[in-house]
Amino acid sequence: MIQQVNSILEKLNEQLNFIDLEIDDEIKRCEKAIEITLKAKDNLKKIVLKNQFKSQNEEIHFFKDLKPQFTSKLIYYNMIYKIEMKRPNGGNRVLKKYYNNELQKLKAYFDNELDFYKYYRSGSSYLDYKYFLRGEYDIKLALDSYYFEADSSFSTSCDFKVARILANDLIQLYLEDKLIMIENKDFSDKSQRKPNTKLMWTSSKVALIELIYALHTEGVLNNGVADLKDIAEYFEHIFEIDLGQYRRVFLEIRARKADKTKFISALNEALLKRMENYDELI
Template identity: 55%
Template sequence: MTEYFQQVVDELEVQLKDLTYEEDNFIVCYEKAISTILKEIVGLKKYILEKGFMNEQEEILFFKRLKPVLLSKLIYYNTIYKIETKKPFGGDKTIKKYLHNELAKLKRYFDNNLDFYKYYRTNSTYLDHKYFLRGKHDIKLSLDTFYFEADHYFSTSHDYKVAKILANDLIQVYLEDQLYNTNRSKKQVPAILNWTGSKTALTELIYALHSQGAFDNGNADIKVVAKTFETVFNVDLGDFYHTFMELKSRKINRTKFIDSLRDALIRKMDELDEQ
């Protein structure tokens, strides 16, 4: 089961990364990502319902550690999609207020589920038989209303809550990055060039240069490097760390852009040699 699940996740990462390369419109990219993840979840559900579990330990593993990884991706992309499509028009003050309100929602969810956060973060196991076995829910253990409407053949009382924890971590990074961009000083060096390649490609390039120690003798912080590129090339990379993690997870051609740079440079040199 674990091997099958990892294969599903690896294939999904490739699909999501391909969407990033293909779509310049991030709203359309999010829509397609949501649809892609849903298809994988449907396939995983069919597999689990057909194969079942060997024992309770395997069932707990699936609903505590495996399914939430996939479900968290759906929650993340769906939440970011809603945040972007509902973002108000206005100046920096309006945008910052909106983003702070979204961060406050994450904080409220954390506060309302503090006990479970502690349980999960400390790798506790003494309530796993209630949290992560199907049909073992306890109404006293802070259930989300979502659970009562879920398919109980493919859900436990708290697997969705784990997925929310994983997704909220990424959503917080995304929102804080948006706030950072909004707060950037307008007195910075103006952009003289516009980056017209994909944001994923630029992220790949930035991490390659940083890994090589090309800035400040290798002492430059990756976030500072990324913000400098955003300013100089007039581009918003969004959650570039999450983009890099997706690149890292890709099993096929993880350095697609850098490889294409090398090929393009060699072609250029060959053309000049022929002149």
């Protein structure tokens, strides 16, 4: 069963990556992402209700590590949808205040759930039998009201809290990116000598993001002191491309099961092949 779940999750991540890169309109992107994620979660529920977990440990693993990855995506895209639908019309000052207020809401949730945050982030497991087994709960642990309305055959007392933590991480990145874009919106580029030939990035955005992170990690720009956002903005400018939420895409790249550095590996193989065939190329 776990293998089936992992397969559904991998396919979902691929679909969401495609949507994030191909649909520029944030509202439409969220609508499509929610639609796809709901279908994936419905398939997930059918699998769980049809099969039995082999052990309590497997059940805990599912509700602590796997199901939250589906639910967190629904929370994330739904929250971004609401944030953008309620976004006020106004100048940079108004927008900065609005997005900063949304960040404060995330902090408020963090403060309210501080004990569970510490438990989950520290990798603790001594309360997993209460938090992530169906039918096991303790009213003294301050349960969210939603738990009493949730399907007890497909929910535990805290799997939603884990999903909320994962979603909040992504929402924070989104809001911080928005604030950075606002701060740089009025920045006027200095005149500079332009090359005779205009180069366009014709590979995927994911590949460019992977390259940017590699350059930043190796510290090959500005003696290693260049900020990641500065590098990303530079590439966006010279290639006239919108990388969107590149930090979120990197999280997905990092989650790849096989060949995490797919583009870098392809570059390495191509260059080695060229070196081997050097005599034929000169």
